[in-house]
Amino acid sequence: MIITIRFPILFTFEGIVGKSAATGYDVNQRVRVLFIFIVVFEMVRFNQRRDVRILLTGEPGVGKTSLILSLVSEEFPEEVPARAEEITIPADVTPEKVPTHIVDYSAQEQSEEALIEEINKAHVVCVVYSVDNEESIEKIENHWLPFIRATLGGDQRKPVILVGNKCDLLDGSSMEVILPIMNKFAEVETCVECSAKTLKNISEMFYYAQKAVLHPTAPLYISEERDLTDKCKKALIRIFKICDQDNDGILNDYELNQFQRRCFNAPLPPQALEDVKAVVRKNITDGVLDEGLTIKGFLFLHTLFIQRGRHETTWTVLRKFGYDDNIQVAREYLFPHIKVPPTSTTELTHQGVNFLTMLFEKYDQDRDGCLSPTELQNLFSTCPIMPWGPDVSHTVVTNERGWLTLQGYLAEWALTTLLDVSRTMEYLAYLGYIVSPEDNQLTAIQVTRDKRIDMQKRQTSRNVFQCHVIGAKNCGKTAFLQSFLGRGLEDQSRIPPEHLSRYTINGTQVYGQEKYLLLQEINARNSTDGLTPAEVQCDVVCMLYDANNPHSFEYIARLYQVYYSESKIPCLVVASKSDSTEIRQEYILQPSQFCSKYKLPPPQTFTCQGKLKKDVYIKLATMAAYPYVYNKPNEKRANPTTPSSELSRFKTKNQTKTKPKTKNLHLKHLQLTGDNLSWLKTGFGIAAVAVVGFFIMRLIRGPNSR
Helix, strand or coil: CEEECCCCCEEECCEECCCCCCCCCCCHHHHHHHCHHHHHHCCCCCCCCCCEEEEEEECCCCCHHHHHHHHHHCCCCCCCCCCCCCEEECHHHCCCCCCEEEEECCCCCCCHHHHHHHHHHCCEEEEEEECCCHHHHHHHHHHHHHHHHHHHCCCCCCCEEEEEECHHHCCCCCHHHHHHHHHHCCCEEEEEECECCCCECHHHHHHHHHHHHHCCCCCCEECCCCEECHHHHHHHHHHHHHHCCCCCCCECHHHHHHHHHHHHCCCCCHHHHHHHHHHHHHHCCCCEECCEECHHHHHHHHHHHHHCCCHHHHHHHHHHCCECCCCCECHHHHCCCCCCCCCCCEEECHHHHHHHHHHHHHHCCCCCCEECHHHHHHHCCCCCCCCCCHHHHHCCCECCCCCEEHHHHHHHHHHHHHHCHHHHHHHHHHCCCCCCCCCCHHHHEEECCCHHHHHHHCCCCCCEEEEEEECCCCCCHHHHHHHCCCCCHHHHHCCCHHHCCCEEEEEEEECCEEEEEEEEEECCCCCCCCCCHHHHCCCEEEEEEECCCCCHHHHHHHHHHHHHCCCCCCEEEEEECCCCCCCCCCCCCCHHHHHHHCCCCCCEECCCCCCCCCHHHHHHHHHHHCHHHHCCCCCCCCCCCCCHHHHHHHHHHHHCCCCCCCCCHHHHCCCCCCHHHHHHHHHHHHHHHHHHHHHHHHHHHCHHHC
16 A cells, blocks of 8 residues: 555555645546646656665564665575665666665664665655554654754755555555654655555555655645645746747647647647646636636646655656756756867757747737737746846847847847857746757757868858957047947937947848848057957957047057057947047057058948948948958969859959058158159269269378378
C-alpha cells in the first residue's frame, strides 16, 4: 500500500482509487483522461540531476538490509548480514533513467558521526519501521525525523520517505497512525507499506524514493494551504503566456495541443481535450472560457496533478521550459555555449528574426504597427525584468509618440545581438524561443565569418556594421546620432538628457541591400586621453569636427594619427554644423589637405538644419561593408560582388574635387606664396653664386698670395 503525503488518498501503482477528501474535487469519472499526460511522460524524461543517493535508516531489526537484498536478488534472503554494502543501480534499469545509489545504515557497525555524514550526503532518506512494532513507529516522530532535521540544520529540508516493512504480518494497515506524523513533518513526501519477504511494493518503494528527489513536492505545493507555491504559480503563468499564441488569455484546442506536443511529444485526442475541460468546468468557475482553458483552469489542472501524486507531470512541464529543481530558469538553459572569435560578430538568423517578428505581432493588440508602453511591457512579461529602458526610444526609429515600430524593434534586437549576444540568448529563452529538446537559442544566432577572410575574399555576408563617431566635446556627435533616426534639432531638444543613448541603429541601403548601421558615440576629454581598444575597434570610423570651431579638427587629426593612420579600419572625416560658413582650422593642415595627405575620402558636410540628408550615413555603411575599397589606396580597388560602375561613381564623385596642394604648406603660413616665393628663390640663387665665387678666388690665389 502506498500513500502520498498530506492527502488521505490511497494509491496503487495503477492509478487513483476513491475521492479526495482534502479538496472535494470530483475527478474519478475522468481521471484516466487527465493522466494521459503521465503515459506520455514515461517517453520523455528531462531532469538535470545526474544521480540519486538513497539512505535507509531506522531502528534495528525493522528490515532495512532485507529490503535492499530483496530488491537486488528478487527473493527474500534467509541469512541477513548486519549491513548491506552500498549498491548502485544502473540508469538503464531505473524508471527515471538515472543511476541510483542505495546506502544501508547499521547502528551495530556504524557510529552516529557516520550516520550524520550519510544524511548529509544522501538526496533522500527512507525511515524504515515495522508495521507490527509500535515502538519503531513512535521512534519516527520522537527520534528519527527530529534527528534528521537537527543534522541538516536551519531551513534545509531533504525529502523523507516513510517505509512500513513486514506488512505481510499485519492484516490491517498502519496508515492511521502514520498520517498524523506525515502532516506534522512537511519533509515527508510519501509513505509506502511493503514486505521484504513477499516482495510486495519493494520496487515501488525505491521508485517513490527516487521520485521524491527528481520530482520533489515542496517547491511546488504548500500542504497547509493546499495550494501551489508562489514560485510555481509564477512559472506556470509564464508558460501559459508563452503557449497563448494569439494572446487572448485562453488556451484553445490548437494551443493546448501545441503545449502537449512540446512537453510530451504527443497530442491529445479531441475527446480527451473535451474531457479535460469538463473536469475543470465542473470543479471551478472561470476555468474554461469560450471552449478554451484560462490561466485559472491551467493552474487548477497542475494543482490536481500534484494532489493526486502526479507531480512529475508538473515537473516535466517546468523542465521543458528551462526550470531547475528550485523553480529558477537554469543557467545552461539561458546561456547555451557559443564561441565567437575576436574577428567575428554575431547577428540574428532568419529564424530568429521570424520569431521576434511573430512576437511583435502577437502583442501589437491594436494592430497599429507599433508597441505602446503597455504592449511592450506585456511582451516582456515572461521575463524577470524589462530589458529596455526609456533610452530605447532614442536609440531606434519610433512613431511620433515615441513608440517602437517593427523596424525599430528589430533594430534594437540587432544592436543587442551585436554588442551582447548572451543577453539576446537569455531573453530569447525567457520569451519562449526554444521549441524542442534538440533546439536552443543558437539557431537564432549567426556567428559571422572572420573579417580577415572577408577581406581576402573581398566580399561579406554581414548585415550589421558598427561605426564609432569620434570628435571633440560639443562637436555635434549626439545630434549626428539622432539625425540618423530622422530627428532634427527641434525634435532633439525635447529629449531629456538622461534618456539620450550613446548608440543609435537604423537600416540603410548599401547598393540595393538593406544593412544595419550602428553608430556609437565615443567620448574622450581631449586627444591626449587616448582610446581603449574597444573604442578603437569597429567597422568604420566617423571623424567628426565642428566646422565653426577652429580647434575642433585638431582633436580628430591627432587621434587619427595615433590610432588609425596604420589601421585597416576605413575612416571618413565629417564637418558638422556646415549650414554656416566654415572657419579655418588652427592646425598645420586643413581638413581637405589632411584627407589628401592620408589618402582619405574628401571631408563630408553635415547639418541638422532643414531637411536631413542620409548621404553621409550611406557612405559610412558602404565603407563598412567594403573596407578594402577605402582603406588601402595603393591596392587595386575592385569588388566582385558590387557593380564596378557603382563603386567608380562613388569614388569619382569624391576624387574629382580639387586636390589641395600641400607641398609648400610651411611657406604658405609665412605668406611666402605666389610672386613672393619667386623673389625668394632668386635671392637664394644670387647668394649661392657669391659663395661659390669666393671659394674659387681663394683657390686661384693659393697659400702664398698672402
